[in-house]
Amino acid sequence: MQKQRTTSQWRELDAAHHLHPFTDTASLNEAGARVMTRGEGVYLWDSEGRKIMDGMAGLWCVNVGYGRKDFAEVARRQMEELPFYNTFFKTTHPAVVELSALLTEVTPAGFDHVFYTNSGSESVDTMIRMVRRYWDVQGKPQKKTLIGRWNGYHGSTIGGASLGGMKYMHEQGDLPIPGMAHIEQPWWYKHGKDMTPEEFGLVAARWLEEKILEIGADKVAAFVGEPIQGAGGVIIPPASYWPEIERICRKYDVLLVADEVICGFGRTGEWFGHQLFGFQPDIFTTAKGLSSGYLPIGAVFVGKRVAEGLIAGGDFNHGFTYSGHPVCAAVAHANVAALRDEGIVQRVKDDIGPYMQQRWRETFSRFEHVDDVRGVGMIQAFTLVKNKATRELFPDVGEAGTLCRDIFFRNDLIMRACGDHIVSAPPLVMTRAEVDEMLALAARCMEEFEQTLKARGLV
Numbered sequence: 001m002q003k004q005r006t007t008s009q010w011r012e013l014d015a016a017h018h019l020h021p022f023t024d025t026a027s028l029n030e031a032g033a034r035v036m037t038r039g040e041g042v043y044l045w046d047s048e049g050r051k052i053m054d055g056m057a058g059l060w061c062v063n064v065g066y067g068r069k070d071f072a073e074v075a076r077r078q079m080e081e082l083p084f085y086n087t088f089f090k091t092t093h094p095a096v097v098e099l100s101a102l103l104t105e106v107t108p109a110g111f112d113h114v115f116y117t118n119s120g121s122e123s124v125d126t127m128i129r130m131v132r133r134y135w136d137v138q139g140k141p142q143k144k145t146l147i148g149r150w151n152g153y154h155g156s157t158i159g160g161a162s163l164g165g166m167k168y169m170h171e172q173g174d175l176p177i178p179g180m181a182h183i184e185q186p187w188w189y190k191h192g193k194d195m196t197p198e199e200f201g202l203v204a205a206r207w208l209e210e211k212i213l214e215i216g217a218d219k220v221a222a223f224v225g226e227p228i229q230g231a232g233g234v235i236i237p238p239a240s241y242w243p244e245i246e247r248i249c250r251k252y253d254v255l256l257v258a259d260e261v262i263c264g265f266g267r268t269g270e271w272f273g274h275q276l277f278g279f280q281p282d283i284f285t286t287a288k289g290l291s292s293g294y295l296p297i298g299a300v301f302v303g304k305r306v307a308e309g310l311i312a313g314g315d316f317n318h319g320f321t322y323s324g325h326p327v328c329a330a331v332a333h334a335n336v337a338a339l340r341d342e343g344i345v346q347r348v349k350d351d352i353g354p355y356m357q358q359r360w361r362e363t364f365s366r367f368e369h370v371d372d373v374r375g376v377g378m379i380q381a382f383t384l385v386k387n388k389a390t391r392e393l394f395p396d397v398g399e400a401g402t403l404c405r406d407i408f409f410r411n412d413l414i415m416r417a418c419g420d421h422i423v424s425a426p427p428l429v430m431t432r433a434e435v436d437e438m439l440a441l442a443a444r445c446m447e448e449f450e451q452t453l454k455a456r457g458l459v
């Protein structure tokens with residue numbers, strides 16, 4: 001069992017030794033980290049015994065909810081049997097074989113080959129190497145540029161961060177690396193002007209055609225996008241966007257990649273986000289919901305065209321020590337089986353997703369400084385705005401979002417501020433009563449938020 005310490009003892013040791021991701025360490029250590037000690041269903045408990053509603057499923061990942069003792073048992077058994085063996089050098093093991101077979105049952109037809117990683121970032125970097133290798137084998141080595149979107153998020157490795165469009169990440173570490181390009185994101189609320197969403201979707205997709213022609217189609221390897229941009233603030237493209245992107249990729253023979261790290265494994269009510277929007281990628285990257293975060297594992301699903309190209313190319317000189325790790329694979333298998341056999345994904349589509357979306361809109365549309373209330377399945381958001389009537393955003397992006405998020409957090413509710421977008425992606429197993437509980441708490445917080453906006457002269 002864990003060594004029992006007081007919160008302040010944990011905080012002190014954490015401050016002394018632990019560098020947190022995406023964190024200003026000095027300011028964190030002034031306030032002290034919140035020590036999370038237990039999870040059950042959609043709730044967390046901290047070291048002070050406070051019960052917290054987790055509207056973010058950890059980091060968009062705990063799809064089956066916390067407390068699955070059966071997963072722990074699966075991990076224990078696998079650890080006792082074969083805690084590790086690699087999948088290099090002509091070896092495999094039952095856990096990764098069984099997971100691979102199961103995954104072909106829940107992925108769309110034509111995706112019969114999967115490569116394993118330890119994270120979403122590694123899945124994205126694997127995809128980058130696959131795409132470039134594919135075009136080498138096709139005798140077109142100059143087709144190496146990958147196009148992403150500004151404000152897209154594809155991880156924090158050098159490749160993933162470069163493909164992503166987060167400029168504040170590019171500023172640290174001389175990114176993006178060569179061979180990466182970006183187009184504007186399909187954010188109707190900011191860029192749609194007086195176009196309908198459907199008209200804007202086509203315009204935004206054609207930014208890709210302009211970029212391909214600017215670079216030269218003979219140099220463009222792939223276009224990469226999240227079906228719904230997650231960390232960018234749950235940017236949901238109009239329905240006309242993705243089919244037009246697909247048409248443009250086919251026209252210029254550019255591979256189409258869906259980054260499903262957030263959208264994958266039921267988040268939108270479909271198994272994968274590209275199914276919701278009706279397009280067929282050549283490759284898609286996953287992590288998070290693959291294991292519901294119980295153990296770190298990612299997977300790259302490779303369609304027929306690219307798989308055959310890679311296989312024809314002989315040695316693919318890429319991989320990780322823990323690719324297909326037996327304990328991670330065994331737990332991912334249990335997780336995917338639960339998502340399917342317990343009807344968790346189907347229920348997002350048929351019941352709890354529609355319920356959440358109806359209640360989310362009912363709860364937040366009435367607030368004066370909230371607009372673009374949106375979502376599908378169990379991923380939803382709204383945007384904090386200065387003036388709803390004119391679609392005027394706040395000038396200091398993130399100030400209102402941080403203020404709002406901190407009020408939620410102080411009231412034991414976790415939702416995420418991405419700039420001035422407030423986003424939520426709770427465990428898919430949330431009940432209707434828990435949806436009502438979360439939204440009632442959030443509504444009370446929003447009353448406080450709007451009073452604070454006025455008190456601080458921000459509106």
Ligand SMILES: Cc1ncc(COP(=O)(O)O)c(CNc2cccc(C(=O)O)c2)c1O
Nearest residue numbers: 059119120121153154155230231259261262
């Ligand atoms: C679409 C997408 N692609 C790749 C990654 C990278 O996955 P890893 O982190 O496992 O390397 C992600 C991850 N997304 C992510 C990760 C951490 C925090 C947040 C946030 O919104 O605060 C989002 C992601 O959302």
